Amino acid sequence: MPLPPSAGIGFKPQHAAALDNPGAVSWLEIHAENYMVEGGPRLALLAEMAQRFAISAHGVGLSIGGEDPLDSAHLARLRHLLDWLKPAQFSEHLAWSSHGGAYFNDLLPLPYTAATLDRICAHVDTVQQAIGQRMLLENPTSYLRFDDSTLSETAFLAAIVQRTGCGLLLDIENVFLSAQNLGFEARDYLSAFPLDAVGEIHLAGHAPGEDVLIDSHSAPVGDPVWALYADVIARTGPLPTLIEWDADLPEFAILQAEAARAAHILQGVPA
Amino acid sequence: MSEPAFAAAVLSDAPPPVGADRFEVYRGSVTGALTATLREAFPAVRRLVGDAFFDAMAREFLRAHPPRSPIMALYGDALPGWLARFAPLSALPWLPEVAAIEQARREATHAADAVSLDPARLAEADPDALRLAPHPSVRLLRTRYPALSIWARNAERPDLEAAPAGEVLITRPALSLQIAPAPNGTADTLAALSQGTALGDALPQGTDHAAILACLFSAGALIERPMP
Numbered sequence: 001m002p003l004p005p006s007a008g009i010g011f012k013p014q015h016a017a018a019l020d021n022p023g024a025v026s027w028l029e030i031h032a033e034n035y036m037v038e039g040g041p042r043l044a045l046l047a048e049m050a051q052r053f054a055i056s057a058h059g060v061g062l063s064i065g066g067e068d069p070l071d072s073a074h075l076a077r078l079r080h081l082l083d084w085l086k087p088a089q090f091s092e093h094l095a096w097s098s099h100g101g102a103y104f105n106d107l108l109p110l111p112y113t114a115a116t117l118d119r120i121c122a123h124v125d126t127v128q129q130a131i132g133q134r135m136l137l138e139n140p141t142s143y144l145r146f147d148d149s150t151l152s153e154t155a156f157l158a159a160i161v162q163r164t165g166c167g168l169l170l171d172i173e174n175v176f177l178s179a180q181n182l183g184f185e186a187r188d189y190l191s192a193f194p195l196d197a198v199g200e201i202h203l204a205g206h207a208p209g210e211d212v213l214i215d216s217h218s219a220p221v222g223d224p225v226w227a228l229y230a231d232v233i234a235r236t237g238p239l240p241t242l243i244e245w246d247a248d249l250p251e252f253a254i255l256q257a258e259a260a261r262a263a264h265i266l267q268g269v270p271a
Numbered sequence: 272m273s274e275p276a277f278a279a280a281v282l283s284d285a286p287p288p289v290g291a292d293r294f295e296v297y298r299g300s301v302t303g304a305l306t307a308t309l310r311e312a313f314p315a316v317r318r319l320v321g322d323a324f325f326d327a328m329a330r331e332f333l334r335a336h337p338p339r340s341p342i343m344a345l346y347g348d349a350l351p352g353w354l355a356r357f358a359p360l361s362a363l364p365w366l367p368e369v370a371a372i373e374q375a376r377r378e379a380t381h382a383a384d385a386v387s388l389d390p391a392r393l394a395e396a397d398p399d400a401l402r403l404a405p406h407p408s409v410r411l412l413r414t415r416y417p418a419l420s421i422w423a424r425n426a427e428r429p430d431l432e433a434a435p436a437g438e439v440l441i442t443r444p445a446l447s448l449q450i451a452p453a454p455n456g457t458a459d460t461l462a463a464l465s466q467g468t469a470l471g472d473a474l475p476q477g478t479d480h481a482a483i484l485a486c487l488f489s490a491g492a493l494i495e496r497p498m499p
Contacts, residue, residue: 033341037381038407041446042344061341067274074341099278102337105304105346108277108297143297144290181293212296 003027003054003088003200005238006266007259010217010246011055013045018252019052024260027054027088029242033061035085036077050085056200056240057087061103064123064137065110066096075130082131089199091136091169092127094120094157111146112156124164136199138169141215142178153178154192161197168194171202172232173244176225177213186228195236203229203262204244217246221258230265238266282334305333305346312347313373315425316354316366328357344381348374368418369425372439375410376450379443382408387444387491402496403464403473408443409492411458419452444491451490454482461492 008027009015019025028049035046049055061074082090095107110116127135137160139153151159157168170193179186203226205219221229221243233239243258276288281301287294306329310317317325336349351370360366385407392401412418419439423431431450440453456478463473474480487493 033343036342037344039384040381040408040443042381044446063341077342096274097341099274101339102278102282103339103341104278104281104301105308105338105341105343106281106297106301108281110274144293146289212293214296214300 003056003240005240007241007243007262008054008056009243009255009259011046011049012249013042014249015252015255016045016049019049022053023256024263025256027056027240029056029058029244030087032057032059032078032081032090035081046085050087055085055087056242057082057085057090059090059092060105060107061097062092062123062127063096063098063103064092064127065094065108065116065120066098066123067119068099070123070126071098075127079131082133089136089167090131090133091138091200093138093140094153094160095140107140109140109142109144109146111149112151112153113148114150117151117156117159121160121163124160124166128164128166134165134167136167136169138171138202139174139193140178141171141174141181143181143212143214145182152192154189154194158194158197161194166197167199168197169200169202170195170198170232171204171244172228173202173204173206173221173225174215176222176228177206177215180213186224187231190228190232195232198236198239201229201232201239201241202244203241203258217244218248219245220254221261226261226265229262233265241266282337302330302333305338306330308343309333309347309350312377313350313370315373315422316350316370318425319363319366319369319421320360328360331357345374345377347377350374365414365416365418365421368412368414368416369422371412372418372422372441372450375412375439375441376448379408379410379441380448382443385494388488388493388495390488392495401470402467403470403493404496405461405465406442406444406492406494408441409461410441411453411461412439412441413437413458414439419450440486440490440492442490442492449490451486453486454479457483457486460487464493467496 004026006026007024008029009025011028011030093107096110097104175186175189203221204217205221206213207216207218241262243255280288281298306326309329332350332353338346351367351374354360354370355367387406414436417436419434420432434452438453438457440457441450456475459475460473460483474483
């Protein structure tokens with residue numbers, strides 16, 4: 001099932017029953033690593049959901065931005081999962097999460113240089129060959145700047161797209177948070193972003209903060225992010241849009257309302 | 272920026288290699304995410320030692336044993352053994368066994384699916400011709416302390432609060448997890464079956480064969496091995 005250009009949510013098993021009446025929720029996203037198990041209730045429930053909804057598989061563990069070679073065992077597990085689930089698409093992050101055999105369960109940052117660009121393009125090529133399909137790469141949330149960066153993030157992403165043929169996942173919350181944390185204009189970033197390559201959008205909300213805002217996926221999408229989103233959609237037309245909420249999970253009706261707000265914008269109706 | 276320096280600092284108290292104060296965001300989120308995984312994985316251990324102690328202990332553990340794979344469903348497999356050597360908990364010698372029960376339940380939950388042997392097959396087939404094996408979800412623990420009882424009191428399982436020390440059988444025959452005390456000899460029976468021994472020869476001498484078989488069947492612990 002292809003991903004419809006409408007609203008989706010991150011699938012949580014506790015919402016499985018509520019999804020009998022999905023409202024504006026028309027597709028689901030899963031974290032691929034959560035389903036890299038041999039059997040049991042998780043896979044059984046996912047198989048059931050995949051009968052009813054298009055699924056987007058979102059990886060968090062490939063460490064595409066890392067210095068180490070990609071983990072071939074992990075790539076094989078990913079291929080196995082994608083062959084079984086047949087999701088509409090697969091996405092991963094412009095970040096690293098493993099080093100020297102240790103996995104940090106987090107998305108860690110990298111400088112944007114000619115050398116890191118070569119490395120990431122090689123990794124994206126390897127992933128696309130291993131899974132036999134085009135992948136999407138997601139822009140990160142930044143909390144610090146690297147002195148050795150020579151390219152902007154948008155130029156870096158555009159070069160990856162051009163060299164590997166991959167698509168992009170545009171996380172507008174990440175753009176908003178990076179802009180706040182590093183002191184730039186989110187609108188300037190989005191003007192420079194290669195929107196033609198975007199195959200999916202992420203929206204989320206964060207916990208309140210002062211000096212630094214953390215990408216916590218724990219709150220409703222904020223009004224500034226909705227405004228940026230409406231601007232992007234006005235330029236791109238409708239795109240599959242995920243409400244990403246992973247911590248302090250609300251009841252399903254709240255997620256439904258967030259999905260409905262995205263659906264209104266996608267339909268060209270002011271939210 | 273050096274990735275090795277970043278990786279080393281994010282799991283230690285080393286000075287930030289980049290970003291000054293902002294580096295703490297990464298240190299905090301790495302520790303926080305791994306601690307959250309361990310909290311969810313070992314709720315009875317957490318209840319027994321208290322939230323604050325658990326989090327401090329988790330920090331020590333995750334720095335000594337960071338995950339070796341991105342699959343968090345089973346992260347923490349080294350915790351029971353580590354707890355046995357963790358000096359501040361030496362007064363709770365049964366705690367590693369409680370942790371082992373929790374880890375075995377996770378492993379059984381995510382093990383491969385298989386169809387358990389229908390006990391009626393024993394009546395209709397020649398028992399020596401039946402080629403049996405443990406179900407892929409079978410986890411058998413031998414406890415020196417009444418760890419199953421301690422776990423039960425911290426996992427809302429009043430039915431198991433009187434379970435004695437000894438063997439504990441954990442299975443997931445269909446989609447729901449089962450846990451029960453097992454008669455002496457169950458572990459040896461399962462070990463022999465997994466070596467390919469016929470059922471009649473797998474049951475150890477001097478044990479209650481009927482009780483072992485009843486335990487294995489009610490737990491769905493056996494499967495028919497496919498013909499080679």
